[in-house]
Amino acid sequence: MIVFGWLNDQLLKMEWLYNAVLWLVESVFGLSMDGRVGGSLHFFIYDVIKIFILLSVLIFVISYIQSFFPPERTRRILGRYNGVSANILGALLGTITPFCSCSSIPLFIGFTSAGLPIGVTFSFLISSPLVDLASIILLASIFNWKIAIAYVVVGLVLAVLGGTVISKANMEKYVEPFVYGNVLTEAEQDELTVKDRIVIARGQVGEIIHRVWLYILIGVGIGAAIHNWIPEEFISAILGQDNWYSVLVATIIGVPMYADIFGTLPIAEALVLKGVGLGTALSFMMGVTALSLPSMIMLKKVVKTKLLALFFSVVTIGIIIIGYTFNAIGYLFV
Amino acid sequence: MDIKVLGPGCKNCVTLEANTKAAIDTLGLEADFEKVTDYAQIAKYGIMSTPGLVIDGKVVSFGKVLKTDAIIELIKRSEAK
Numbered sequence: 001m002i003v004f005g006w007l008n009d010q011l012l013k014m015e016w017l018y019n020a021v022l023w024l025v026e027s028v029f030g031l032s033m034d035g036r037v038g039g040s041l042h043f044f045i046y047d048v049i050k051i052f053i054l055l056s057v058l059i060f061v062i063s064y065i066q067s068f069f070p071p072e073r074t075r076r077i078l079g080r081y082n083g084v085s086a087n088i089l090g091a092l093l094g095t096i097t098p099f100c101s102c103s104s105i106p107l108f109i110g111f112t113s114a115g116l117p118i119g120v121t122f123s124f125l126i127s128s129p130l131v132d133l134a135s136i137i138l139l140a141s142i143f144n145w146k147i148a149i150a151y152v153v154v155g156l157v158l159a160v161l162g163g164t165v166i167s168k169a170n171m172e173k174y175v176e177p178f179v180y181g182n183v184l185t186e187a188e189q190d191e192l193t194v195k196d197r198i199v200i201a202r203g204q205v206g207e208i209i210h211r212v213w214l215y216i217l218i219g220v221g222i223g224a225a226i227h228n229w230i231p232e233e234f235i236s237a238i239l240g241q242d243n244w245y246s247v248l249v250a251t252i253i254g255v256p257m258y259a260d261i262f263g264t265l266p267i268a269e270a271l272v273l274k275g276v277g278l279g280t281a282l283s284f285m286m287g288v289t290a291l292s293l294p295s296m297i298m299l300k301k302v303v304k305t306k307l308l309a310l311f312f313s314v315v316t317i318g319i320i321i322i323g324y325t326f327n328a329i330g331y332l333f334v
Numbered sequence: 335m336d337i338k339v340l341g342p343g344c345k346n347c348v349t350l351e352a353n354t355k356a357a358i359d360t361l362g363l364e365a366d367f368e369k370v371t372d373y374a375q376i377a378k379y380g381i382m383s384t385p386g387l388v389i390d391g392k393v394v395s396f397g398k399v400l401k402t403d404a405i406i407e408l409i410k411r412s413e414a415k
Contacts, residue, residue, distance in 0.1 A: 070397065071382040105342065105373050110382035178374040301373055 012141045014050050021046040040228035047220045047266050054141060055212075055262060056205050058134040062096075063204035065133075067197045069096050071107055074124075075114050084164060086116075087123040091159035094127030095152075104295065108302050113182040118175060118307075119167025126315060127159035130290045135261045142269045146333045150326070151282065158286075158318040165314050166307075174307035215263030223266035232274050239276045246280045247323035254287025255316060261289045278333060279326030286319045335365040335413070340376045340386035346399045347385040354387065357405035 009015045021042055025031050031038030074093045081089050104125065111121040131152050139148035192200070226235065239246045268281040291312065299308055326333075339354055341347025351369055358365050370376055370388075379386060383397030387405065389412040400408070 075382070106376060106382050106384055109373070109377040110380070113377070113380070178377060182377045183380040 008145075012054075012137070014046075014053070014141070017050055017053075018046055021049070036228045040224040043227045043270070044220055044224040047223065047269075048217065050141070051138070051216055051220070051262060051266070052209070052213075054138060055134065055216075056209065058137055059205045059208050060201045062133045063201035064197050066096055067192060067200050069093065071110060075111055075116065078111070078116055078120060078124075079114060084160070086120045087160045087163040087167070088156075090120040090123035090163060091127040091156045094124040094159060095131045095133065095156075105298055105302055108299070109179050109182060112175060112179050117167055118171060119163040119165075121163075122166045122311060123159045123163025126162050126290060127156060129261075129295075130159065130286060131155035132261075135265075138262065138265055142265055143272070144333070147278065150333060154282075154322045154325075155286070158315070158322065162311075162314045162318055166310060169310060171307045171310060174304040176302050176304065179302050212260040212262055215259045216266075219259065219263030220266040223270035226267065226270035226274060230274075235271070235274045235276060239271065239280050241275070241277045241280075241327065246277065247283050247320055247327065250280045250284040251287045251316065251320050251323065254284040254319075255291045256293055257288045258292035258294055259288050261285065264288045277323075277327040278330035279323040279328070282326050283319050283323030286322065287316075290315055290319065335363060335409070336368075336390050337365050337409070338368045338370050338388040340370045340379060340381060340388060340396075341384045342373065342376070343371055344384065349399050350385040350387065353400060353402045354405050356402045357409060360402065361406060361409060363409070 022033065024045070025038050025042045026033065029038070029041070031041065033039055033042060077093065078086060078090055108121055108125070111124070112118060136148050136152055139151055236242075238249060243249075264285045268285050271281045271284070272278060296308065296312065299311070303311075337354060337358065339347065339351045341350065347369075355367065358367060376384070376386070379388060379393050381393060381396040385399065386396040387394050387400065387408065389409060392412070394408045394412065
C-alpha cells in the first residue's frame with residue numbers, strides 16, 4: 001500500500017511537479033502562493049503541464065487498446081446480445097471504442113442497419129463521450145480514486161437506463177428511413193501488426209492533442225480565475241451546497257457548452273475547491289461532455305425531432321438526478 | 335476508373351481527399367473523382383468509420399487517413415483485377 005500510495009502521489013497527482021512549479025512561482029518569479037497572481041499562476045502552470053503529460057501517455061495506451069475494438073467488431077459483439085444485457089454491453093463498449101463526434105452518424109447508421117435496437121445504440125452513444133479510460137485516470141489524479149470510480153459507475157448506469165428508456169418507448173419509427181436497409185461492409189482490411197498499432201496510437205496522440213489543446217488552456221484558465229479571482233461568496237451564492245437549484249444551474253450552463261472532458265475537469269476542480277458540491281460539479285461536467293449543440297445538430301440528420309427530444313430529456317434528467325444524489329452522499333467521497 | 339472519397343467533411347476526410355488527388359496526379363490517371371458528403375449516400379457503402387475510399391464502386395479502405403503512397407498502391411491493385 002505504501003508503494004501504491006507513493007506511485008499515486010508522484011505519477012498520478014504529480015507532487016514533484018506541484019513542488020517544482022511552487023519553486024518556480026515563489027523563487028523565480030518571487031510571488032507568494034497566498035497572493036492572487038501567485039496562486040492562479042501556480043494553478044495554471046501545474047494543471048496545464050499535468051494534464052498534457054497525463055493525456056499524452058493515456059491517449060497512447062488507450063488508442064493501442066482501442067485498435068483491437070474497431071466499430072465493426074463492436075457491432076458484431078453487440079449483435080449477439082438481447083435486452084438489458086445488450087444495453088450494458090453497449091455502454092461498456094462505448095468506453096473503449098474509438099469515437100469522435102464526427103463519426104457518430106456513420107456509426108449510428110451502421111449499428112441500426114445491422115439490426116441493433118436503437119436503445120442499444122443510444123446506450124453506446126451516451127457512454128462514449130461521457131466515460132472513457134482517460135477521463136477515469138484524470139479524475140483520479142485531480143480528485144481521488146473513489147470519485148473516479150463513482151463517476152464511471154453513474155455514467156454507465158445513465159447510459160444503460162437512458163438506452164433502456166429509449167428501447168421501451170418504441171422509437172424506431174422516428175429514425176430517418178434511409179438509415180435502415182443499408183449493406184454491411186465487412187471490408188477486408190489487413191490485420192494490424194504491433195507496429196501498425198503503435199503508429200495508430202502515436203497518430204491519435206497528435207490528433208487529439210491538436211483538437212483539444214485550446215479547450216484545455218481555456219478550461220484551466222477559467223479554473224485559475226475561479227480559484228483565485230472570483231470571490232467565494234459569489235460562487236456559493238449561485239452554486240453553493242445550500243441552494244436547492246445549484247445542480248439545475250450547473251446543468252443548464254453545461255448542456256449547451258461544447259468542450260472536451262479534459263478542458264472541463266480543471267473547472268470542476270476549481271469549483272469543488274471553492275466549496276461547490278461534488279454533485280453540482282459532476283452535473284456541470286456531464287452536461288458539457290454528454291450533450292452539446294454540435295452533436296445534436298448531427299444526430300438530427302438521422303433521427304426525427306421526437307426521438308432527439310427524448311434522448312435529450314432522458315440524459316438531462318439523468319444528469320440532474322446524479323447531481324442531487326452526489327450532493328446528498330458526497331461526504332462519502334472526500 | 336471511378337474514385338470516391340466518403341466523408342462528411344471532418345479534417346481527416348479533407349486530408350484523404352487531398353492525398354487521393356495527389357495519387358491520381360502522380361499516376362497521371364484519367365479518373366472520375368468525387369467527394370461524397372451526404373450521409374445517406376455514405377451509408378449505402380456500409381462503412382462505420384470515415385473517411386472511406388471507394389474505387390470502381392468497391393470500398394477499399396475506411397477509418398484511415400491513407401498516405402499518397404498507400405493510395406497509389408490500392409489504385410494499382412484495383413487496376414490489376
